[in-house]
Amino acid sequence: MALLTGVIMMSQLNVNAQAKHTFAYGDTDFLLDGKPFQMISGEIHYPRVPREAWRARMKMAKAMGLNTIGTYVFWNLHEPQKGKFDFTGNNDIAEFVRIAQQEGLWVILRPSPYVCAEWEFGGYPYWLQNEKGLVVRSKEEKYLKEYETYIKQVGKQLAPLQVNHGGNILMVQIENEYGSYASDKDYLRINEKLFKEAGFDGLLYTCDPAGDLAKGHLPGMLPAINGIDNPARIKRIINQNHDGKGPYYVAEWYPAWFDWWGTKHHTVPASQYSVHLDTVLAAGISINMYMFHGGTTRGFMNGANYKDESPYEPQISSYDYDAPLDEAGNATPKFMAFRQVIEKHLPAGVKLPTVPEAKPAMAIPSISLKQTGTLLANLPVPKLSAKPLTFEDLNQAYGFVLYRTTLQGGKNGILKLQQLRDYAIVMVNGKEIGTLDRRIKQDSMQIGLPAGKVTLDILVENMGRVNFGKYLLQNKKGITEKVLFNNTEVSGWKMYSLPFSNISTIKYQPGTKAGNAPVVKKGTFNLAKVADTYLDMREWGKGMVWVNGHNLGKYWSIGPQQTLYVPVEWLKKGVNEIEVLELLKPDQTKLTALDKPILNELR
Numbered sequence: 001m002a003l004l005t006g007v008i009m010m011s012q013l014n015v016n017a018q019a020k021h022t023f024a025y026g027d028t029d030f031l032l033d034g035k036p037f038q039m040i041s042g043e044i045h046y047p048r049v050p051r052e053a054w055r056a057r058m059k060m061a062k063a064m065g066l067n068t069i070g071t072y073v074f075w076n077l078h079e080p081q082k083g084k085f086d087f088t089g090n091n092d093i094a095e096f097v098r099i100a101q102q103e104g105l106w107v108i109l110r111p112s113p114y115v116c117a118e119w120e121f122g123g124y125p126y127w128l129q130n131e132k133g134l135v136v137r138s139k140e141e142k143y144l145k146e147y148e149t150y151i152k153q154v155g156k157q158l159a160p161l162q163v164n165h166g167g168n169i170l171m172v173q174i175e176n177e178y179g180s181y182a183s184d185k186d187y188l189r190i191n192e193k194l195f196k197e198a199g200f201d202g203l204l205y206t207c208d209p210a211g212d213l214a215k216g217h218l219p220g221m222l223p224a225i226n227g228i229d230n231p232a233r234i235k236r237i238i239n240q241n242h243d244g245k246g247p248y249y250v251a252e253w254y255p256a257w258f259d260w261w262g263t264k265h266h267t268v269p270a271s272q273y274s275v276h277l278d279t280v281l282a283a284g285i286s287i288n289m290y291m292f293h294g295g296t297t298r299g300f301m302n303g304a305n306y307k308d309e310s311p312y313e314p315q316i317s318s319y320d321y322d323a324p325l326d327e328a329g330n331a332t333p334k335f336m337a338f339r340q341v342i343e344k345h346l347p348a349g350v351k352l353p354t355v356p357e358a359k360p361a362m363a364i365p366s367i368s369l370k371q372t373g374t375l376l377a378n379l380p381v382p383k384l385s386a387k388p389l390t391f392e393d394l395n396q397a398y399g400f401v402l403y404r405t406t407l408q409g410g411k412n413g414i415l416k417l418q419q420l421r422d423y424a425i426v427m428v429n430g431k432e433i434g435t436l437d438r439r440i441k442q443d444s445m446q447i448g449l450p451a452g453k454v455t456l457d458i459l460v461e462n463m464g465r466v467n468f469g470k471y472l473l474q475n476k477k478g479i480t481e482k483v484l485f486n487n488t489e490v491s492g493w494k495m496y497s498l499p500f501s502n503i504s505t506i507k508y509q510p511g512t513k514a515g516n517a518p519v520v521k522k523g524t525f526n527l528a529k530v531a532d533t534y535l536d537m538r539e540w541g542k543g544m545v546w547v548n549g550h551n552l553g554k555y556w557s558i559g560p561q562q563t564l565y566v567p568v569e570w571l572k573k574g575v576n577e578i579e580v581l582e583l584l585k586p587d588q589t590k591l592t593a594l595d596k597p598i599l600n601e602l603r
Contacts, residue, residue, distance in 0.1 A: 023163045023170050023203060025222060028246045030286060038284060040342060041068035041108055042292020046096040047077055048319055049295045051089060052569035054096055057293055057329050058103040063355045064324060064335055065342030069100050070288045073111035075150055076125040085153050094157045101168035108288060109169050111154050112176040113147060118258050118315045120301045121465035121475055126397040129476055136472055139187050151198045159199030171203045179208040179216025188218040207251035210237055217241045224251035229276040231283035252290040255334060256322030260313040265560040265600035267322040270337035277338060281345045294321035296565055299551045300398030303467030312438045314463040316561045317553025318599055327565050328532050330358040362531040364593035367578060369523035371508035376430055376517055378506055382494035388479035389495050391462055399499035401478050403458040405492050409449035413486035416444040421477045422463035425583055429455050431516040459518060503546055503579055514586035521580045530571040533593040534563035541584025548577055562598040
């Protein structure tokens, strides 16, 4: 009998899973199964949250009163090398969408394929730059061919999860703030065609800031608007571009902002936004908070901003965003304020779930890193070239490249790296003598060479490709032109690729003596219990950290971020491993962890 009951229950679940809904535009409202539906949505990006924590974040969304989740789809995650696709692990976006459905949430999908998102190259894979003549965000033939291949793979994963197929994806966005970049309607129509051919046969829409909406909107689609919360203005602009009708959707409403290295942490009090949220919801307008929960941009996936005559601004690893949920997924005062507003607009008799308690966090006493792997003793086989090769020339996406040559010593002069991208550590005979930093327009330094043959090493870091604006088209990394010493071009280079995508090959020596060059330090720590924690990097210089093989992101003493968030899901009772790539302070050996982050300390 129990078995029969189980079979009946499973059968019922399958029927429910396939139950199809309709989602359509009314003149003023979205219509879900023919009835007015107001989206109260928040953005969460699946790669910025450990897969093990996706469901917990969804439960927090429900507890604040959200009925929908928005997410981008990141091309460079899913096709890291041409023709090699990955939808597994933290890249399993279909599972992310299914978990949302299981938690009673709808989804707005944004596979663009350009996403911006403070994400490396705006989501584009680096290798597009190796296709001669390819121009992103254009009608150029090679770009459209790669775009089509990618979007059809995304369609295989996600088109069956659209609302009209029994899933929970309500709408799908084509392109992304295209009006801020160009105004080619033919290009947008090609986007629409590619999406439909990939199986996205439900509602498609565009989104743009108010001033660019007319340029980025494709007639016939819903023109969503970004960055404003004045109901009269929202309705006027959308009416002007949508045959005088709604529905009305703010696709990106910003309750705060992101951070970049060397500038203060951006925060905005909840009180400045609660009143506007109240006004928008009272007007029946649908809204997507960017971000509801930012999380962390781990590994090398941060982007950068850059404009003419302004500095290069690489973004930090924390994507806390001063959002309603903090970096660890806990409710903030902003969360509670927004929840109070949303409660006022719930249908009669509907109650929000209880807000889950904050997750416990712990401090960890001093951790000793007792093994040292010097970078110069862990070099792979080099590639040889008369001129320096870029990361792209080396088929390398992220990380570092060591450029090595031999000079005749016994002289002083100016070393110039023409078009350095983005940060360089200069070493002479294995010892660091200085750094160069694109952010502050440093590309030259005075150096003195000892007598005899001298080994010149230049370790160059890709600090994040530009993710917005025209410089998407000029995004190669490394030493992208040439090296001059005393105005004479230096030739005869060895290039060592150091992507740091796999650190299991690092060879360590016992002891802590490191010399004066970049190192990887390794240690272990024991835990009797596990909880979230924050590595305190204030005594260190610049680098990255891995815990139990998980890349936590970048640190840099200039701030504003001084800690690295360690999710409880990646810790274990007993022995835990930690590895630190340290570029500037190779003699550091001690590390502690705090029970709270430090995100606003500049040095």
